[in-house]
Amino acid sequence: MSQFRPALMLVLVMTVITGLLYPLAVTGIAQAVFPFQANGSLILRDGKPVGSALIAQNFTAPGYFQPRPSAISPPYDANQSGGSNLGPTAEADAKAIAARAKVLAAENPGVAIPEALLTASASGLDPDLSPAAARFQVRRIAAARHLDPAVLERLIRAHTREPWLGFVGARTVNVLELNLALDALVRAHA
Secondary structure, three states, X not given: XXXXXXXXXXXXXXXXXXXXXXXXXXXXXXXXXXXXXXXXXXXXXXXXXXEEOOOXXXXXXXXXXXXXXXXXXXXXXXXXXXXXXXXXXXXXXXXXXXXHHHHHHHHOOOOOOOHHHOOOOOOOOOOEXXXXXXXXXHHHHHHHHOOOHHHHHHHHHHOEEOOEOOOEOOOEEEHHHHHHHHHHHHHHOO
């Protein structure tokens, strides 16, 4: 019984430190130093959130850039992030890739399909595409929106992010940001 009071005090002190003070400190630092990221990396349009720069959305209309395939069900559901866990020799994965390739080959006959449009992202929520995967979609979007493909090529170049420090990572294009810029471009020329 002599150990009960010190044990109880230790539990209470640690609960206050780890359950209250530490989370408040981390939240305060995040809000002060990285407010965009700490608040979900939300992208605003007319002052209202339309999505996150970190989570892909399911753009299916032919006039929009589409993200990498999602292996989760329902697709691009942020509550169920995860890959298919299928290996490169899995028959189910090969069938899914073949089905995607068939659809994409019909979209751009005779054009090499970028791997990023064939394989699902590891999280199922990858918001970025390679510039090649974005350019692959130009013909479909130009036809659907009655735009000059050169305009879309310039839009992709303008929204391509270079690797961090010039060599860490790959060149990417955020699909949501690109689609919002596409909508703005169309509205401006309407």
